[in-house]
Amino acid sequence: MTASSRHFVLAAGGTGGHLTPAFALAHELERRGHHVALVTDQRGAAIPGKPDFLTAHVLPAGRFGKNPLRWLGGLLSVLKGRSMAKRLYETFQPSAVVGFGGYPAMPALLGARSLGIPTVIHEQNAVLGRVNRFFSGRVDAIATAYPQVDRLNRKHGGKVHLVGNPVRPGVLALRDEPFPAFTEDGLFRVLVTGGSQGARVLSAVVPDALSMLPTALRSRLQVTQQCRAEDIEAVRKRYADHDIPADLATYFEDMAATLADAHLFIGRAGASTIAELTAVGRPAILMPLPIATDDHQSANVREMVEAGGARSIRQPMSSVADLDHAGFSDRANADRKRQSDVLQKLTKDISRQIQAMAQRPETLANAAHAAWNCGRPKAASDLADLVESFGGADVQDVIRVGEREKSASATAKATATPGMGR
Template sequence: MKRPGNRHENIRAIITGGGTGGHLFPGIAIAESLRETAPGCELLFVGTGSPIEKRVLPGAGFAFERISAEGIKGRGALAGARAILKLCAGVFKAARLIVKFKPDVVIGMGGYSSAPVVICAMLLGKRIVICEQNALPGITNRLLSRFADWVCVSHEQAAGRLSAKRVSVTGNPVRKSFLKAVEDAGESSAGQDSASDGFTVFIVGGSQGAHGINMAVTQGLAYIDQELGIKFVHQTGEADLAMVRKAYESHGMESVVEPFFNDMACWYRIADLVICRAGATTVAEVTCMGKPCIFVPFPGAADDHQTYNAKALVDAGAAEMIAESGFTGKVFADRVVFYANHRGILAQMSKRCRQMGKPDAARRVAKVCLAVASGKINSKPLVCLCT
């Protein structure tokens, strides 16, 4: 039985974005919040059918449809032509999906795979919300934001880089599993000075792993004394799994090594130190969890946006950042041992990191999406901090 008086109960929304965890997981967080606010809503994810979409969405209980799309930026003539053909095919498939599903709002999470769906939504007169996770917006959202009814950004500095009528600084949505882990853990134990508590390092290179980080770790384990009792939890991606496992085993290090962790929040919770890329979703998750980090930005990220994502935390003393070119095995080992022996510094980093988190970001974005879906917006341009 539906609760009376909730005008949002029957909204229909399409959520679309690039096929990486950085686009998918914030979309899931928004979907969770929409379901909580409007239990009768109908939601459809649309993407390219990437491995992470196939792995995560069915388990989360969300309907999913696949379209064809491919990035164009930085491609040669032949690859660019192929990408344009895929984009056209994606537009036709997206049009059929929109006509059939009849969404009240289309929520674009960025990435090239969101382009066909958002373009069709614009052509078919559908209401559009764009979500930008990075401090430096990607090319897709820079182009599509001018057609959106509302844009939600994670970083205040991103607002001025988008051509949008209405922009709200909401923060980057984080999944409920992370928020529950924060509640369960209470005050983070990271940074406590008792050496008897042990020391756990969580190494994660994003949903697809990070070869540069993996190589530095395997080379650096030789510099870490086994007697320190440091435990490692390492998400490697598929390609480097065997190599990394062998390295931990050969050095006698206690470790949990997997290509991908579905229960990321659990591993974040027990970590004393996190070594990771600086994708927007990773930054949002560690700030909500209050975890001190060493960021190693992906050097191939578009416009070096991962460096921009990490900079605010580094400037606040909540994290350290090391370029991949300087993240050698020796540097990895030295920083791990340093922090294992200086828990008080970690405690301060943890406190500052948590202060920068926005755990209610998903609720904020969902509030905007529901307002747009129900037509409760005016035509006046607006830039605001969303509450």
């Protein structure tokens, strides 16, 4: 450690969406010679990918749902967590506390506020999350992943910094690699993922959507798809019936390598997914999760779709309950006809969008370039600059969201020179 090294605390809910950018920032701060600690819940402490050097502190954090009877218990848990956070800070003495959203970040930020420790929040989605919304008027800086963030009060604009959403180093390393060659007679590699909540509907519709492609395109398919364990054999049979080669798994250990070979991505629109697609430059057909909080996934696709790097297909809310309770292979439920109609429409929509993007090689390559131009590869570095500015030097060269800065960013993207072969 150097004489200028300082201590920082990162606070995040126990999901990958909150923790992935926290881990990326931890790596960057540790590389710069700082001490970093993590405040999270039990899930976050056990999640794969946590850096070995990052000590996790589990604090109680209450949840405030729709039932008012549970609010008192949630408040007591938060207050207990705040007291524990204050004791941690008295020992660790952080220069700043950085919140990444999720209820486990709440006691950490409250503890920092009560001790006068600078606070920063990072919002991964294009809609400000509930915990970040609560703290937006109280923190010293707000870091965002998108130029436009819904539910962010305009009066806080002076402390907003557009940094992007940090991605894993292995994925970021692909940014300067060329888009994989896609020719009239070469393989057409499609990657399908959807996470624990999204894989079921994609398993239900994507195999049939691919089977509806023109023969010249369908015969070149090579599919890689993530499925739920309970669905994987049914999906395998469906692809076999369509005579489409498919590599299926419940989890892909090396997602960077899988993404590197893909010509087209089909999946949900979580913040980390969008960040990785734009970092690498992969065209996508995105189906936002309709039950996502504040419908934030629909907002996440906005920038990429407007740029021409993705197509968005809306899944009806009604189909979520049908699929979750019955499963796509069980057609004996009372709503079988309605479910079947919804799935048939989604299937046709996906097939049409695939054809529109992949019918000509240059169309897919152009979409890849548009996606690449939406990427913010310096997100981890810019966020670290912002965080380092507290307790040390002045605010570093991160992007303030304002008209002049938006214009400069747009100009830079328009003139960007992508990797070879793009």
